[in-house]
Amino acid sequence: MKIVVIGAGAWGKNIIRNLEELGALSGIVEGNNERLNAYAKEHPDLALYADWQAALASGCDAVAIATPTPTHHEIALAAVAAGKDVFVEKPMTHSSADARELAAAAEAAGRILMVGHLLLYQPAIAWIKDYVEAGELGELFSIRHERLNLGRARSAENVIWDIGVHDMAVMLYLTGEAPQRVRGTGHRMLGLSVEDEMHVHLEFAGGIRGNIHTSWLWPETQRRTVLRGTRGMLVYDEVAQAVTHHRKWIDADLTNRDEGSEVVHRGDGQPLRLELAHFIDCVTDRSRPRSDGDSAVAVIETLERINAAVAESSRY
Template sequence: MIKIAVIGAGAWGINHVKTFYKLGALGAVVEPDEALQRKLKNEYPNIPTYSNMDHVLTDKSIKGVVIATPVNTHFVLAKKALEAGKDVLVEKPFTLSSSEGEKLVKVAEKRNLILMVGHLLLYQPAIQFIKNYIKRGKLGEVKSIHQQRTKLGKVRSFENVLWSFAVHDIAVILYLFEKHPQVITSKSQSILQEDIADDVYLHLGFSNNLSVNMHISWYYPEDIRKMIIVGREGMLVYNEHDQSVILHRKTVSDDLENIDKGKKVLFIGDSNPLKLECNHFLSCISNRSNPLSDGQNGVEVIQLLEKTHQEIRQQNNRFRLLGN
């Protein structure tokens, strides 16, 4: 059985620990926090727990490494693991810059290693269903997408809400439509910390007049994770919480009359996407196959985040000039 080491057993990393353990693939855990170490040793007494990566990098029984640490450490840790000959899964956001991501891709390619990014939503069966549904032309030409990812969430001091939350939705958009936006505009508000956006409205304009509008916030009263896809022949509503995909048979005729033929539940998901993602990583290691969310996919998402971040900074500078 392939053995995986999980680097970082914090709020999200512990889920990787639990999942790979249940899959019988957990080989080691690296966690510098002493309190977490004690907890890990109590819960997983047969699994080696270390305070740094040194043992993992030299352990030939460990074939793959999961990096689930703060994003500002991703590049250094992933590079070390790749240079030690380990296949690597890096949690999102992949890196803090596309140049760092590109360097990791080159290292992996040079050494023929697997480099995967934890774009979890791509492994949701509901997203797979939606992609196939659109591809078969069931909605007609897709005209607009409205995405909302809001809640009172974990506020970061070194990344804004866009980097923390919007990675999921950007990864999904690039996957569903396999194209890049030609227009990027945004409006943001830094409520809690200067120059750290807490609330962002993002617009992406694609070819064929496809418009994507996102609202991303970690300072919001309701936990909403929803995507609405408006096509010429109907509308899909995807609710991430219950993994439901509902078709609204609504459209407007050529003579501008409303048509409403009711709604229908097309899909209800009941799978564990993290388990599917972890199994995919193991399969890629075993078969030496390219992951669905590979390093290049990670770079493309980061490039779009960079462009959006730059647009936000320019907008903030314009506001400061107006204030003066």
């Protein structure tokens, strides 16, 4: 397996390290000469490129794209046209129109297209889905995601597109459907042209309600998912990598029930390794990734609906 990583910046370097350890790294594309020269010293046997067009002309099997989001569409489309399988970091594109075009192009060309929705590759998430579908919480009422910290603020995209995209992907994965209704509010505390904190409310056809709270300006790091049902509540603490089942609920006669709590699953600290190994397996087996192009399109479409809802709420 020969995979070229396009973009060796803050996140790209993590992809490079993991692909190297998986034995699949064949080249690096980086426009920053200083950074490229450093990689030349560290990896004398690797193919190094100053531009991605040269990399696509090489004999690599696939590319992993970790460049700024506005460049994803052009590079990924060109890679598909060049006969390469594609792993592209989240968000897949900056618009649903571009996302649909890219997904359709990959499908028509018979190429694997996988998007880096990292949280889907935490073993805890797949475990939670199976646990809920087995009826361990009874009827599911709601799913809430919290992703809060003193983060790296951006000026080009709001906080939901930056860090909330992970939770949006998980929300759609756990419910198995797009929301019927989307509402949201945002706050621009840092004086930027984009929201640095957002509250999102989603309503699904099956009756489940979803909530997402994201912020770059928060005193503590909180990354957790809370699911509530008729027979208890589940809390996935992403920081502690623990899933706790709180066997607490309120009966139909409004009687409070509390049968205690226990940690029912421990997560894994290396989702990126698992994610990239999944991509390699999909390329080898020609199988559809968990975070394929179609699922990424659904995420982008929902993010656009959130932006529209937040813009609407700001008018009042």
